[in-house]
Amino acid sequence: MSSYIEIPASFDPKQTLNCGQAFRWTEDGDGWWHGVARGRYLRLRRNEDTIIMECSQSELDSLWHDYLDLATDYAAIRRGLSQLDPVMKSAAEFAPGIHILRQDPWEALCSFIISQNNNIPRIQLIIERLCEMFGERISDSEFYNFPSAEKLATLTVDDLAPIKAGFRAKYMIDAARKVTTGEVDFAKVAAESVDFGRAELQKIVGVGPKVAECSLLYGFHKMECFPIDVWMKRAMSTLLPNLTPESFGEHAGIAQQYIFHYSRMHPELFE
DNA sequence: AACCAGGGTGATG
DNA sequence: CATCACCATGGT
Numbered sequence: 001m002s003s004y005i006e007i008p009a010s011f012d013p014k015q016t017l018n019c020g021q022a023f024r025w026t027e028d029g030d031g032w033w034h035g036v037a038r039g040r041y042l043r044l045r046r047n048e049d050t051i052i053m054e055c056s057q058s059e060l061d062s063l064w065h066d067y068l069d070l071a072t073d074y075a076a077i078r079r080g081l082s083q084l085d086p087v088m089k090s091a092a093e094f095a096p097g098i099h100i101l102r103q104d105p106w107e108a109l110c111s112f113i114i115s116q117n118n119n120i121p122r123i124q125l126i127i128e129r130l131c132e133m134f135g136e137r138i139s140d141s142e143f144y145n146f147p148s149a150e151k152l153a154t155l156t157v158d159d160l161a162p163i164k165a166g167f168r169a170k171y172m173i174d175a176a177r178k179v180t181t182g183e184v185d186f187a188k189v190a191a192e193s194v195d196f197g198r199a200e201l202q203k204i205v206g207v208g209p210k211v212a213e214c215s216l217l218y219g220f221h222k223m224e225c226f227p228i229d230v231w232m233k234r235a236m237s238t239l240l241p242n243l244t245p246e247s248f249g250e251h252a253g254i255a256q257q258y259i260f261h262y263s264r265m266h267p268e269l270f271e
Numbered sequence: 272a273a274c275c276a277g278g279g280t281g282a283t284g
Numbered sequence: 285c286a287t288c289a290c291c292a293t294g295g296t
Contacts, residue, residue: 020277112277119276122294166292171279208279229277260277 002054009051010075011068012097013044019261021218022101023111023124024131024146036131037067038104039145041138046097069099069221077251081258084247087239088255091262098257101218105186106179107146108219109201112211113171129163152176171206178204194222217253226252234270235263 013033017025025035034043040063043054053060065071078096082089114130115123127146134151135144153176160169178184184204189197194216201212210227217225226245228236236243240259248255263269 115276116278117276117291118278118293119295122276126293164293167279167290168292206279210278214277227277230275231277264277 003056005053005055005057005060006047006050007053007060007070008049009070010097011051011070011099012095013046013051015095015097015261016068016099016101019095019098019257020120020264021257022103023115023120023127036138036143036145037101037107038063039136039138041141041143067102069102072099074099074254077254081248081251081255084255085240085243088243088259091258092255094262094265095258098254098261100221100223100254100257102221103218104146105190105215105219106149109175109179109204109207109211109215110146110149110152110172112214112218113175113204113206114165114168115214116168116171116206116211118168126163126165130160130165133163149176149179153180168206171204174205175207189216190220194225197222217256223253224250226256228256229260231260231263232256235259238270239263 013025014027014031017033017035018027022035022037024037025033028034028043031045032043033045034041036042040059042064045052053064055064074096078092082092111123111127114126118126131144131146134147134155136147137144152172155173155176157169157173160172163169165172175184179186184200189200197216197220198209198212201207201215202209207215210229213225213227216222217227226248228245236259245252
């Protein structure tokens with residue numbers, strides 16, 4: 001039934017799927033990672049200089065190649081960023097296998113609404129409960145897809161109580177309703193400038209600058225976006241005091257991801 | 272027991 | 285415009 005594909009890639013599953021940009025991927029032993037994205041289940045692992053993926057060639061071509069952003073030359077982007085600053089260079093070289101995933105825009109928006117004033121393990125738990133309760137089961141599997149905005153728009157805060165999202169539940173529902181009615185226009189966010197996208201997404205109650213920035217970077221693949229959370233604030237003032245978000249240019253989002261991951265993996269730098 | 276977690280809102284200077 | 289309590293929940 002299941003087939004395997006092996007492809008050459010600098011992309012690294014662990015670095016990419018465990019760096020805080022997506023919340024539905026877990027390691028299931030021996031380097032294998034599994035998760036659900038865009039309504040499909042995938043298992044994959046690194047093997048020397050290749051990636052082994054448990055899927056068909058057509059599914060790789062039509063879905064995972066795009067989701068994992070395999071066509072982008074990250075090495076070239078890394079070379080450019082590394083010239084800016086020695087710390088930037090260290091951060092880029094620490095996890096060179098990071099890619100910025102092309103996640104579903106609604107899933108990214110909703111996930112980062114849940115992320116606010118929260119920690120990553122609990123974000124993952126809340127999202128897992130959300131999917132199990134309100135997502136659809138993927139055929140022949142024990143996994144569920146991320147519930148659509150249309151589905152959440154039919155729910156109330158009380159319906160969401162079991163997932164224990166706390167005060168964020170009302171934000172999720174406001175987002176679902178505005179996205180479903182088109183009051184927040186995803187097609188326009190995708191097509192227009194990032195400044196338009198920032199304003200459009202912040203029409204949602206509970207979406208401020210940071211959540212909007214994450215949504216634009218991870219959901220709409222707007223690579224110049226530069227989310228600043230508590231880790232990035234510390235990193236910029238402590239590690240990169242002579243740089244600003246504008247210093248990083250059109251690929252600032254990738255720089256941000258390198259710096260965020262590097263900082264989280266080296267908390268001793270801030271003691 | 273107070274503080275923190277990939278923040279945002281609303282009230283107050 | 286800057287600051288601040290508060291927001292649910294779970295972990296230290």
